[in-house]
Amino acid sequence: MDSEELKAAIEKLKNFSQKKEFLMAIDSDGCVFDSMNPKQSIAFHPKIMEFYELWGIESYLREVAEFVNLFSRTRGCNRFIALQHIYRFLRGRPEAREVMIEQGIRLPETTALDAYVEAYKDISLGNPTLEEYVQKKAKSSLESSLSKLLAWSKAVNLAIANKIKNIPPFDYIRESLSLASQNADLVVVSQTPYEALDREWRQHNLDGYVAAIAGQEMGKKEEHIRIAAQKRYPSDKILMIGDAPGDKKAADANGALFYPIIPGRETESWKKLAKEALLKFFGGTFVGDYQEAIIAEFDQALPSRPPWQEPGYSHQVSYKERQPLRKAMYERFDPQGRLLTMEEG
Numbered sequence: 223m224d225s226e227e228l229k230a231a232i233e234k235l236k237n238f239s240q241k242k243e244f245l246m247a248i249d250s251d252g253c254v255f256d257s258m259n260p261k262q263s264i265a266f267h268p269k270i271m272e273f274y275e276l277w278g279i280e281s282y283l284r285e286v287a288e289f290v291n292l293f294s295r296t297r298g299c300n301r302f303i304a305l306q307h308i309y310r311f312l313r314g315r316p317e318a319r320e321v322m323i324e325q326g327i328r329l330p331e332t333t334a335l336d337a338y339v340e341a342y343k344d345i346s347l348g349n350p351t352l353e354e355y356v357q358k359k360a361k362s363s364l365e366s367s368l369s370k371l372l373a374w375s376k377a378v379n380l381a382i383a384n385k386i387k388n389i390p391p392f393d394y395i396r397e398s399l400s401l402a403s404q405n406a407d408l409v410v411v412s413q414t415p416y417e418a419l420d421r422e423w424r425q426h427n428l429d430g431y432v433a434a435i436a437g438q439e440m441g442k443k444e445e446h447i448r449i450a451a452q453k454r455y456p457s458d459k460i461l462m463i464g465d466a467p468g469d470k471k472a473a474d475a476n477g478a479l480f481y482p483i484i485p486g487r488e489t490e491s492w493k494k495l496a497k498e499a500l501l502k503f504f505g506g507t508f509v510g511d512y513q514e515a516i517i518a519e520f521d522q523a524l525p526s527r528p529p530w531q532e533p534g535y536s537h538q539v540s541y542k543e544r545q546p547l548r549k550a551m552y553e554r555f556d557p558q559g560r561l562l563t564m565e566e567g
């Protein structure tokens with residue numbers, strides 16, 4: 223995608239005309255599309271092992287990365303922040319360190335990653351700013367690590383584009399969007415690159431429901447909502463729909479309401495939105511007890527404490543618990559791909 227298309231997309235977000243009384247901001251990955259599981263298992267995690275020669279600790283890396291990206295409070299966080307969490311957790315696990323010492327494996331130095339995140343965390347973390355930073359740090363001691371990080375990030379995008387195709391939206395999406403768009407202007411707010419969002423929403427003929435699409439390059443989700451709202455909609459008439467705590471934070475930052483799509487119970491969540499929650503939102507009775515009860519359910523589904531810090535933890539048991547999910551992803555999207563399978567029983 224060229225910068226002209228991106229500029230046009232940003233203009234569209236800023237300048238769409240308000241047609242309805244309400245505004246709804248909708249996250250995409252893991253919320254509308256069942257894309258989080260394949261993107262993480264097939265692209266993000268193997269590319270870390272490939273680029274940083276970490277296949278020897280595959281079971282630990284996958285377990286940690288799945289916790290960070292899919293099954294905890296940090297679900298859906300930016301990929302560079304996720305890398306920081308992953309390395310931090312791995313460094314803190316003695317049993318993983320033992321394997322690394324045995325096999326002569328070293329975790330990557332994170333000075334360059336940390337410097338980049340620190341420099342751009344309040345602006346935007348994504349390939350365009352990383353590219354800018356690589357140029358800025360040319361001929362410095364960070365240059366080669368930053369270039370490698372950028373190459374990894376580009377390889378992830380490429381793997382996603384090549385391998386993960388035609389992910390259908392969850393059930394009840396079309397019904398929900400159709401109903402929602404009767405009273406609300408809809409915008410997509412996401413930390414996925416714009417090009418991928420545009421492609422996915424078009425592919426499934428969902429783009430017709432939305433006034434604008436905001437991606438990773440256009441800033442954080444809370445900014446997306448602010449830009450889209452432009453003080454045109456009162457905050458109690460703005461609803462954010464998402465599947466991660468970061469989505470709720472983006473809503474909170476704008477004083478907006480939040481409806482969670484609960485990980486693992488997505489279809490049920492969309493059905494409830496279509497059949498019940500939307501009517502409450504438009505009727506002004508969503509806020510209060512109703513919203514609080516749904517958010518409490520959501521919080522319970524995403525713990526902050528990792529399984530390996532729980533008493534009675536077994537690495538084998540924990541790795542095998544997600545094995546059916548990993549296998550299903552590989553069978554569907556990358557049958558030839560490399561995946562460690564532990565014996566059943």
Ligand SMILES: [Mg+2]
Pocket residue numbers: 249250251252253298464465466
């Ligand atoms: Mg999401």
